[in-house]
Amino acid sequence: MILYFKYLRMLFKAQMQYRASFLLLSIGQCVAPLTVFAGLYILFQRFGQIQGWSFYEVALTFGVIHMAFSISECFARGFDSFSVLVGGGDFDRLLVRPRGTVVQVMGSRFEFTRIGRLAQGTIVLVWAIAGLDIVWTAPKLATLALMVTSGVFIFTGIFILAATLCFWTIQGLEVANIFTDGGREMAQYPLNIYEKWATRFFTFVIPFGCVNYYPLLYVLDRTNSGPDIAYMLAPLAGIAFIIPCLLVWRFGVRHYRSTGS
Amino acid sequence: MRTYRSVFKLRLLLGMQYRAAALAGVATQFFWGFMLIMIYRAFYLHASGQPPMSLEELASYIWLQQAFLALVALWFRDNELFTLITTGNIAYELCRPADLYGFWYAKLLGMRLSAAILRCIPILLVAAFLPAPYRIQLPPDASAFVLFAAALLLGLLLVVAISMFLYISVFVTMSPTGSMIVFGLIGEFLAGLTIPVPYMPSWLQQIVYALPFRWTADFPFRVYSGNIPHDEALIGLAVQVVWLLSLTLLGRWLLGRTMRKVVVQGG
Amino acid sequence: MIAVERLSKSFKVAKRRTGLWQAAKALFVREHTLVRALSDISFTIRPGEIVGYIGPNGAGKSTTIKIMSGILVPDEGRCDVFGFTPWKDRVEYVRNIGVVFGQRTQLWWDVPVIDSFELLKDIYRIPKTEYKANVDMLVDTLQLESIVHTPVRQLSLGQRMRCEIAASLLHGPRLLFLDEPTIGLDAVSKIAVRKFVKTINKEKGVTVILTTHDMNDIEALADRILLIGGGSLLYDGTLQSLRSRFGTRRTITIDYRETADRLDLPGVEVASWTPERAVLHVDTERATVSETIALLSSRVELKDVAVEAQPIEEIIVQLYKEHRI
Numbered sequence: 001m002i003l004y005f006k007y008l009r010m011l012f013k014a015q016m017q018y019r020a021s022f023l024l025l026s027i028g029q030c031v032a033p034l035t036v037f038a039g040l041y042i043l044f045q046r047f048g049q050i051q052g053w054s055f056y057e058v059a060l061t062f063g064v065i066h067m068a069f070s071i072s073e074c075f076a077r078g079f080d081s082f083s084v085l086v087g088g089g090d091f092d093r094l095l096v097r098p099r100g101t102v103v104q105v106m107g108s109r110f111e112f113t114r115i116g117r118l119a120q121g122t123i124v125l126v127w128a129i130a131g132l133d134i135v136w137t138a139p140k141l142a143t144l145a146l147m148v149t150s151g152v153f154i155f156t157g158i159f160i161l162a163a164t165l166c167f168w169t170i171q172g173l174e175v176a177n178i179f180t181d182g183g184r185e186m187a188q189y190p191l192n193i194y195e196k197w198a199t200r201f202f203t204f205v206i207p208f209g210c211v212n213y214y215p216l217l218y219v220l221d222r223t224n225s226g227p228d229i230a231y232m233l234a235p236l237a238g239i240a241f242i243i244p245c246l247l248v249w250r251f252g253v254r255h256y257r258s259t260g261s
Numbered sequence: 262m263r264t265y266r267s268v269f270k271l272r273l274l275l276g277m278q279y280r281a282a283a284l285a286g287v288a289t290q291f292f293w294g295f296m297l298i299m300i301y302r303a304f305y306l307h308a309s310g311q312p313p314m315s316l317e318e319l320a321s322y323i324w325l326q327q328a329f330l331a332l333v334a335l336w337f338r339d340n341e342l343f344t345l346i347t348t349g350n351i352a353y354e355l356c357r358p359a360d361l362y363g364f365w366y367a368k369l370l371g372m373r374l375s376a377a378i379l380r381c382i383p384i385l386l387v388a389a390f391l392p393a394p395y396r397i398q399l400p401p402d403a404s405a406f407v408l409f410a411a412a413l414l415l416g417l418l419l420v421v422a423i424s425m426f427l428y429i430s431v432f433v434t435m436s437p438t439g440s441m442i443v444f445g446l447i448g449e450f451l452a453g454l455t456i457p458v459p460y461m462p463s464w465l466q467q468i469v470y471a472l473p474f475r476w477t478a479d480f481p482f483r484v485y486s487g488n489i490p491h492d493e494a495l496i497g498l499a500v501q502v503v504w505l506l507s508l509t510l511l512g513r514w515l516l517g518r519t520m521r522k523v524v525v526q527g528g
Numbered sequence: 529m530i531a532v533e534r535l536s537k538s539f540k541v542a543k544r545r546t547g548l549w550q551a552a553k554a555l556f557v558r559e560h561t562l563v564r565a566l567s568d569i570s571f572t573i574r575p576g577e578i579v580g581y582i583g584p585n586g587a588g589k590s591t592t593i594k595i596m597s598g599i600l601v602p603d604e605g606r607c608d609v610f611g612f613t614p615w616k617d618r619v620e621y622v623r624n625i626g627v628v629f630g631q632r633t634q635l636w637w638d639v640p641v642i643d644s645f646e647l648l649k650d651i652y653r654i655p656k657t658e659y660k661a662n663v664d665m666l667v668d669t670l671q672l673e674s675i676v677h678t679p680v681r682q683l684s685l686g687q688r689m690r691c692e693i694a695a696s697l698l699h700g701p702r703l704l705f706l707d708e709p710t711i712g713l714d715a716v717s718k719i720a721v722r723k724f725v726k727t728i729n730k731e732k733g734v735t736v737i738l739t740t741h742d743m744n745d746i747e748a749l750a751d752r753i754l755l756i757g758g759g760s761l762l763y764d765g766t767l768q769s770l771r772s773r774f775g776t777r778r779t780i781t782i783d784y785r786e787t788a789d790r791l792d793l794p795g796v797e798v799a800s801w802t803p804e805r806a807v808l809h810v811d812t813e814r815a816t817v818s819e820t821i822a823l824l825s826s827r828v829e830l831k832d833v834a835v836e837a838q839p840i841e842e843i844i845v846q847l848y849k850e851h852r853i
Contacts, residue, residue, distance in 0.1 A: 002650075003650055003651065006647055006650050007647070010636055010639060010643060010644075010647050013638075013639050013643065014636060014637070014638035014639050015638075088632075089632065090632065092594070092599050092629075093627075093629070093632065093634050095597075095598065095599045095618065095622075096597055096598070096599065096622055096625070096627045097622060097651055097652075098619050098620065098622045098623040098651070098652060098653075099619065099651055100619070257599065257600055257601050257615065258600075258601045259539065259540070
């Protein structure tokens with residue numbers, strides 16, 4: 001929506017006022033996943049592979065997930081820090097404006113500094129693509145783009161769910177981090193390396209499997225059964241994940257409006 | 262000395278009140294530990310050659326890391342202190358630079374300890390009853406445990422001493438997050454908190470052993486599981502003491518100098 | 529036309545317990561008390577009125593405002609503003625109202641005021657020409673030319689409040705909610721704000737609902753007062769009738785040539801007395817001010833006389849007392 005971009009422009013201007021700290025924070029955002037990736041690299045040097053996946057294959061999922069996470073973090077930062085908005089009573093201000101709550105919350109914060117992580121993810125992804133021994137066709141690249149998009153929607157959905165929790169309680173929000181940060185760290189690796197119950201949870205409840213497993217199989221020519229198109233379009237399920245999250249959000253807003261705070 | 266003890270006690274008791282946050286933290290730590298062990302297990306499944314730590318030792322390492330994260334992680338937020346520095350309200354805390362070091366040290370110590378006490382017991386309890394290989398192992402003998410406790414305590418003192426340099430750097434840069442993140446992350450990596458040191462390539466291990474960071478996490482945790490034998494452990498304790506003394510003295514001196522510059526400039 | 533009918537709202541407030549055992553219990557079972565914030569509130573407001581909505585803290589003022597601005601959904605009752613039910617058609621309804629919260633800002637903190645205005649223009653979808661006309665008018669009447677390009681965080685409170693009021697009127701609302709608009713302002717800014725509100729009400733016919741503890745605001749602006757206490761509407765009428773009901777006392781301060789006369793007069797209470805100055809309270813239901821002054825001048829050699837009405841705060845306090853709140 002055009003309004004959203006106007007919000008972004010405003011926030012960009014605001015954050016540019018603090019140029020030095022912006023730069024430092026962006027660098028910091030880049031270093032964090034870098035150390036994790038360094039660890040990954042070192043472990044692969046020692047072990048050679050993880051349950052049948054080679055280094056570049058895992059690097060691919062790593063890049064995809066971190067790109068998705070950083071993009072989602074940029075956009076959904078308003079939801080991530082929603083506890084501040086609600087706690088300070090500023091949500092009422094949003095309710096007095098003739099626009100939907102979702103676009104306003106999204107427009108309330110935008111962390112441009114997360115670009116650091118995005119840059120890192122992109123570099124890893126490009127490195128992985130270069131290092132992989134496969135033929136890159138247009139459908140594969142499209143699938144890759146879909147994977148990132150799907151990841152963005154899933155993470156944004158989780159952020160929205162975590163924010164909805166704020167309508168009921170401010171405490172225990174850290175538990176939501178299990179799904180955002182934790183989800184990110186888990187999804188870095190192809191899903192099937194985990195125990196069965198974990199794999200199942202992250203396929204059916206929070207569909208990371210639609211980002212880092214099924215389409216991955218297609219991209220890496222490891223599909224075994226079923227038509228290729230099914231693997232390619234799996235990320236769409238991830239995109240659909242956001243719909244129940246938005247419904248929960250609306251329920252939360254309704255609750256807020258009937259109980260006051 | 263008495264002021265140090267009282268500020269330490271105050272911060273400790275204050276920290277213990279944050280029960281709900283601690284509970285949420287425990288859940289998070291638990292998830293991380295479990296996930297990490299799952300990942301390593303997947304690595305080990307088709308491992309070629311003998312890994313430097315057995316999966317059981319690794320599980321113990323990871324659970325100790327999660328349980329005592331507050332005691333070993335370099336990146337630990339004390340926003341109160343940061344805002345104090347950046348807003349210039351530090352003027353209120355100025356007595357003499359020497360006292361300031363001790364004051365902050367005691368405060369940070371209390372903070373970390375209170376956070377750790379609330380979380381370590383639930384995590385360790387649950388970790389003890391998990392199915393193998395996720396379970397935390399008991400130390401091979403009693404003396405290993407004693408050595409571990411000593412190493413952990415010295416490690417805590419050491420990590421606070423290192424973190425003091427972070428706060429001093431904030432004085433210079435006036436921006437808490439920038440310098441902290443980079444320094445904290447690299448420090449944690451070098452402490453063995455991203456991956457245990459034995460997994461690193463030998464050239465990297467040499468660098469790590471030369472730096473003080475590993476003595477906060479890597480050393481105590483491996484003493485626990487017996488990965489580091491007793492005689493090495495005893496020498497290690499001595500090395501910890503040496504690092505602790507030198508970093509404390511250096512930090513004290515540096516803080517004094519920085520404070521004097523701040524006072525002179527009037528900002 | 530604003531019609532509020534039998535509005536009621538209750539809140540569940542969790543009981544806070546002290547002590548370790550209670551805190552542990554609280555993790556599992558939460559005990560609640562039911563607080564009746566509003567009971568059966570009814571009133572009507574005609575377009576173009578300025579209404580002062582007053583009452584002690586916790587009386588239900590902000591609850592009523594939240595319901596009328598569409599933020600909160602009441603338990604019972606009806607509310608009709610310009611044909612809308614505020615909480616039902618929130619997005620459309622809210623286009624017609626402007627809100628100023630005295631203590632919180634609706635402007636973006638780090639950017640110039642004019643940028644906030646522009647973004648509000650997009651949020652409210654104000655047509656370009658209308659926006660330009662409104663901005664020019666507001667900047668002119670509120671004297672914002674020198675500050676409109678400054679970031680909000682660099683403004684003084686008085687400057688910020690003027691910008692807030694301007695921001696709330698950019699989209700030409702028919703109804704304006706002012707919540708503590710003059711809190712913390714210096715005398716000059718207060719007068720400026722009051723003058724502006726009166727102007728905008730007269731010239732544009734904007735209905736104003738004013739919530740404040742500053743009685744001077746009420747006196748300067750409000751044609752009518754709604755007093756709420758303990759969730760119920762206790763008084764609905766004009767300031768004049770309130771004064772004539774309670775404000776029958778006049779205070780006379782006189783300076784005179786030294787005398788020992790204790791100034792004992794009918795209908796007069798001596799508040800303080802020195803041989804050269806006295807403060808007297810006159811109960812105008814028993815004796816008029818002119819009679820009293822005439823009597824005084826026959827008793828002492830008057831040098832100076834000052835007559836004051838009862839401060840409105842005292843009247844309000846009496847009103848509270850009468851309703852025992």
